[in-house]
Amino acid sequence: MAIDWEAEVGAPNVAVFGGTARYYPADGSPAFDLIGVADEGFREVVIVDSLSYTSDASPVIGVNSAQFALNNWTPQQNDKVKITDPLSKMFGQSFIVKEPRPDSHGIILLILNEYETPLP
Amino acid sequence: MTVTESDILTAVFNALAKQGGSIGQFRIGLDAIGGYPTIAEGRVYMPRDWPVQEVDVPILKIQPPEEDKESLGKNGIQFTTKLSFEVIGEVSRKAEEDDQAAGKVLTALSLFKREIEMAVIGDPVLFGGDDPGLIQELTSVRSKMATKSDGKVHRGAVSMIFEMTYYQGTEDFQQAVVTDVNRFHLYADLINVDDPTGTYVPPMDYTPTPAPRTMGPDGRVEGEVVVDVAH
Numbered sequence: 001m002a003i004d005w006e007a008e009v010g011a012p013n014v015a016v017f018g019g020t021a022r023y024y025p026a027d028g029s030p031a032f033d034l035i036g037v038a039d040e041g042f043r044e045v046v047i048v049d050s051l052s053y054t055s056d057a058s059p060v061i062g063v064n065s066a067q068f069a070l071n072n073w074t075p076q077q078n079d080k081v082k083i084t085d086p087l088s089k090m091f092g093q094s095f096i097v098k099e100p101r102p103d104s105h106g107i108i109l110l111i112l113n114e115y116e117t118p119l120p
Numbered sequence: 121m122t123v124t125e126s127d128i129l130t131a132v133f134n135a136l137a138k139q140g141g142s143i144g145q146f147r148i149g150l151d152a153i154g155g156y157p158t159i160a161e162g163r164v165y166m167p168r169d170w171p172v173q174e175v176d177v178p179i180l181k182i183q184p185p186e187e188d189k190e191s192l193g194k195n196g197i198q199f200t201t202k203l204s205f206e207v208i209g210e211v212s213r214k215a216e217e218d219d220q221a222a223g224k225v226l227t228a229l230s231l232f233k234r235e236i237e238m239a240v241i242g243d244p245v246l247f248g249g250d251d252p253g254l255i256q257e258l259t260s261v262r263s264k265m266a267t268k269s270d271g272k273v274h275r276g277a278v279s280m281i282f283e284m285t286y287y288q289g290t291e292d293f294q295q296a297v298v299t300d301v302n303r304f305h306l307y308a309d310l311i312n313v314d315d316p317t318g319t320y321v322p323p324m325d326y327t328p329t330p331a332p333r334t335m336g337p338d339g340r341v342e343g344e345v346v347v348d349v350a351h
Contacts, residue, residue, distance in 0.1 A: 045270045
């Protein structure tokens with residue numbers, strides 16, 4: 001039996017564990033709100049071979065694709081997102097999408113970098 | 121003069137630790153600070169084995185050196201000593217549209233690299249100004265830059281490997297035990313005899329010609345000079 005993974009697993013997970021974020025499409029289309037699971041855990045970055053590494057974080061947000069379809073948008077590089085969930089440790093931070101990584105089951109993981117200009 | 125690795129590394133550290141406005145800020149303060157500053161503004165570590173955090177940059181890390189002594193031949197202890205060490209400068213920048221920040225990181229690294237070159241190669245202690253420097257030859261400088269956006273922001277680093285050459289010989293390894301010389305006292309007791317019969321006690325341990333004598337020394341000094349060389 002075929003399973004609609006997004007409807008059965010992805011969307012409920014995002015609904016339970018996600019928080020609000022405001023999404024700014026790269027082409028300047030109107031911004032919209034969505035629910036996504038945002039994380040920025042520790043990450044070690046090695047720039048050049050060296051005695052010491054660089055400690056950094058890896059901000060990401062996971063969103064189910066139906067929320068983008070609803071707004072006629074496919075996530076791409078240069079999109080921006082601001083975390084608007086006050087309970088999130090990332091609240092108020094502005095990011096730019098470096099790489100969208102769809103999992104082919106309806107969840108898109110957006111790899112983020114911190115954006116230089118704070119979003120409204 | 122015996123040159124040690126630690127003298128050189130200390131000089132490199134001092135050269136890179138200068139503060140006071142850099143090329144990155146379009147100011148150069150050579151006269152005021154006796155050297156060339158960099159955007160690291162004194163954040164220089166030797167070495168650094170803790171991770172670098174974003175709050176730490178711009179930063180300079182001097183990595184532990186590598187050394188290679190090469191013999192000059194089979195007739196004694198003489199070496200051409202090659203000392204190389206890596207200086208790593210790191211910067212960071214928040215992201216912009218179309219990955220423009222990566223290019224800005226590279227621009228910042230180019231300026232940083234130029235500052236490191238001026239600070240190290242232009243340093244009079246290392247390579248000489250009015251006085252000769254510690255190092256006879258800077259044989260090569262290999263540089264590379266890299267940027268990464270794996271983390272939250274763009275991080276960039278410039279790595280520069282300086283290779284220096286200097287001479288080391290027997291005198292660097294078998295050093296004479298010396299006492300500080302503060303004063304010379306020169307006595308002259310002439311062979312052209314002044315007193316053929318008298319008996320004198322000389323001012324230091326030597327044996328005068330016994331009386332009666334037809335030639336000196338008679339044990340009585342004809343003149344003396346004191347040369348004070350204390351610092």
